[in-house]
Amino acid sequence: MAHKHGHGRERIQFANAEDKQEFSKYPTKAGRRSLSRSISQSSTDSYSSAASYTDSSDDETSPRDKAQVNSHGSTDFCVKNIKQAEFGRREIEIAEQDMSALISLRKRAQGEKPLAGAKIVGCTHITAQTAVLIETLVALGAQCRWTACNIYSTQNEVAAALAETGVPVFAWKGESEDDFWWCIDRCVNNDGWQANMILDDGGDLTHWVYKKYPSVFKKVRGIVEESVTGVHRLYQLSKAGKLCVPAMNVNDSVTKQKFDNLYCCRESILDGLKRTTDIMFGGKQVVVCGYGEVGKGCCTALKALGATVCITEIDPICALQACMDGFRVVKLSEVIRQMDVVITCTGNKNVVSREHLDRMKNGCIVCNMGHSNTEIDVASLRSPELTWERVRSQVDHIIWPDGKRVIVLAEGRLLNLSCSTVPTFVLSITATTQALALIELYNAPEGRYKQDVYLLPKKMDEYVASLHLPNFDAHLTELSDEQAKYMGLNKNGPFKPNYYRY
Numbered sequence: 001m002a003h004k005h006g007h008g009r010e011r012i013q014f015a016n017a018e019d020k021q022e023f024s025k026y027p028t029k030a031g032r033r034s035l036s037r038s039i040s041q042s043s044t045d046s047y048s049s050a051a052s053y054t055d056s057s058d059d060e061t062s063p064r065d066k067a068q069v070n071s072h073g074s075t076d077f078c079v080k081n082i083k084q085a086e087f088g089r090r091e092i093e094i095a096e097q098d099m100s101a102l103i104s105l106r107k108r109a110q111g112e113k114p115l116a117g118a119k120i121v122g123c124t125h126i127t128a129q130t131a132v133l134i135e136t137l138v139a140l141g142a143q144c145r146w147t148a149c150n151i152y153s154t155q156n157e158v159a160a161a162l163a164e165t166g167v168p169v170f171a172w173k174g175e176s177e178d179d180f181w182w183c184i185d186r187c188v189n190n191d192g193w194q195a196n197m198i199l200d201d202g203g204d205l206t207h208w209v210y211k212k213y214p215s216v217f218k219k220v221r222g223i224v225e226e227s228v229t230g231v232h233r234l235y236q237l238s239k240a241g242k243l244c245v246p247a248m249n250v251n252d253s254v255t256k257q258k259f260d261n262l263y264c265c266r267e268s269i270l271d272g273l274k275r276t277t278d279i280m281f282g283g284k285q286v287v288v289c290g291y292g293e294v295g296k297g298c299c300t301a302l303k304a305l306g307a308t309v310c311i312t313e314i315d316p317i318c319a320l321q322a323c324m325d326g327f328r329v330v331k332l333s334e335v336i337r338q339m340d341v342v343i344t345c346t347g348n349k350n351v352v353s354r355e356h357l358d359r360m361k362n363g364c365i366v367c368n369m370g371h372s373n374t375e376i377d378v379a380s381l382r383s384p385e386l387t388w389e390r391v392r393s394q395v396d397h398i399i400w401p402d403g404k405r406v407i408v409l410a411e412g413r414l415l416n417l418s419c420s421t422v423p424t425f426v427l428s429i430t431a432t433t434q435a436l437a438l439i440e441l442y443n444a445p446e447g448r449y450k451q452d453v454y455l456l457p458k459k460m461d462e463y464v465a466s467l468h469l470p471n472f473d474a475h476l477t478e479l480s481d482e483q484a485k486y487m488g489l490n491k492n493g494p495f496k497p498n499y500y501r502y
Contacts, residue, residue: 063172064179070164077163078186080156080172088128088161092135095128098424101432101467102136113141114439121187121195122146123205124226125153125417126171129424131162133431137438138167142197147187149201151175152394152410153417184208188216197442198223199434202371203230210237222441222449223247224434226256228347229371234453246449248437253456254502255429255464261293264426265369268416269298269343270305276395276409276419277365279341282306287339289332290346291318294369298343299327310335312351332356341365343415344375354380357398360406367409369416376412394419425471432464458494 068082069075096103120137124130126148134144146162148154148171155173162169168190170183188195188209198220200206206225209217223245225231231251237243250256273279284307288295291313299322302309310328313319319329332352336342336359344351347370354377357366368375381388387399394410410418437456441449469476484491496502 062179064182070166072166074166074168076168076190078170078172078183079159079163082160082163084157085160085164088131088155088157088159089164091128091155091158092131092161095132095424099129099132099428099431100471101428101464102132102435104467105432105435106136106139109140109439114443116141118142118197118438118442119193119195120144120197120199120438121205121209122199123149123184123187124199124201125150126159126162126169127153127155127422127427128158129422129427129431131158132428133435134162134167135165136431136435140435140439142438143193144168145170145187145190145193145195147171147183147205148175148180149204150414150417151177151180152413180204181208185212188213194219196221197438199438200225200230202227203233206230207233210242218244220245222438222444224250224437224441226250226430226434227371231453232347238451238453243453244451246441246444246451247453248441249453249455250430250433250437253433253461253464255461256433257293258502259426259429262297264422265294265297265345265416266301267426268420268422269369270301271420272409272415272418273341273365273367276392276415277407279365284308284340285335285338286310286341286343287312287330287332287335289342289344289351289375290348290370291315291322291327292345292347294345296321296325298345298369299325303327307341314346333359336360339364341367343367343369345369346375347371349374350377352376357381357406358400360404362404363407365407365409366412367415368412369414371414373411373413376408378408378412381408425468429464429468432467433461436460436464458496458498462493462495 063078063080067075068077068079070077070082070085115137118141120142122134122144123146126146134146137144145168147169152173154171159169159171168187170186175183184205185208187205194216196219198206198209200223203225206223209220223234225234225247228251231249234243234247234249270281281302282305286302286307286309288298288302288309289312291299291311295311299309299311310330311319311322312332313322313329322329333356336356339360340363342352342360342364345368352366352375357377357380360366366376381398385401389397389399391397396408396411397405398408399405409415416422433456440456440460466476479487479489479491481491489495
């Protein structure tokens with residue numbers, strides 16, 4: 001099942017983490033510069049992402065080499081430029097307008113401080129919306145240290161605003177692979193401060209703590225994970241009997257699934273493609289790989305604009321759903337020559353292989369809406385006979401010897417977070433779910449949660465949804481006593497059995 005967020009990196013499987021050298025190699029400064037020319041370029045164009053309006057092209061120094069202090073005299077952070085804090089604060093205030101559920105959660109729980117004593121280490125996309133979540137956690141009594149789960153998606157000005165208010169943030173847009181792990185390490189490894197809760201997106205923070213700081217990992221009260229990829233890694237740990245703390249899978253809570261994956265991608269797929277390529281969709285031949293929630297959202301939007309869409313799918317149930325929705329289900333190799341756009345959202349690897357890329361027609365656009373950058377085999381394109389040409393930020397033309405061009409967006413990383421923005425309202429739902437999951441795990445009595453992966457209780461899912469209804473001036477009907485008795489329900493919910501599919 002594909003997922004909306006993405007990480008600018010290969011996924012590190014738990015099984016073979018031992019033979020990966022990531023942890024021990026810290027290249028020199030020169031090495032860090034040349035690690036990937038495109039990273040340093042893309043992170044410094046003035047229009048590098050629609051989500052980040054600040055132009056950082058005048059500053060080539062790595063944030064790691066700069067000494068910065070916030071107005072309270074603290075140096076416990078590492079961001080691109082602390083001076084952008086005021087600008088970031090305005091971005092956060094705009095986001096708060098659309099995240100009324102978190103604000104009302106703050107008001108309701110401010111008195112009792114349900115997270116007092118919680119020390120949360122977090123690894124998510126750092127945007128104005130997550131800043132509202134972080135500040136809500138702080139308002140509910142928690143201490144937070146934060147880092148980015150994606151090397152491209154950080155809004156520098158927002159990271160600065162958080163650092164200014166005293167939240168230790170280690171993140172900037174356009175980190176190298178080495179910077180990425182360094183930031184995670186700085187977050188976890190702090191004298192006299194030991195995390196007791198983990199909030200993760202993608203599982204990298206969990207993985208790092210598990211590998212490098214086993215003593216911290218064992219004492220953590222709970223892990224909250226919001227992505228398909230991270231949840232998959234938690235289940236792998238659990239299966240191997242190595243998960244020694246309870247974890248909450250908020251990815252599969254109904255509100256998160258439907259909104260983040262389905263409704264969000266329905267809006268942001270067009271946004272990402274338009275901003276990067278200005279493509280006209282009417283009459284285009286598009287193939288969407290994977291018909292999970294993300295795939296369904298993408299297809300709805302593309303079909304509405306008049307594109308001819310076909311699907312690839314491994315699961316007969318999803319394939320049948322695609323057929324009933326009026327899409328042809330094909331194998332990628334059968335249609336690749338005719339396609340104008342190829343979109344992956346499977347959560348798998350090598351869905352688009354070098355062989356497929358070789359057979360694409362001139363001008364074909366390839367992009368990924370799934371969680372990790374493994375779906376398109378971009379590494380196979382870095383071969384001597386092909387020329388890479390950076391046309392705009394996050395847009396590369398790969399030129400074959402015969403002059404054919406294929407357009408790769410965001411180097412195969414997550415399109416909607418690298419190249420456009422995601423609707424704030426959707427993120428509000430995810431963030432509220434994460435906050436409630438943290439409160440639930442942190443305050444749960446001994447023995448309620450064992451060393452396993454849990455779903456958020458349905459009652460909480462309903463609570464998240466009810467907090468968002470005032471936005472639409474929606475009025476819920478209440479059951480009468482007689483009706484409640486007839487249905488065998490409590491008047492206040494939960495209203496559906498656990499096996500109900502929404």
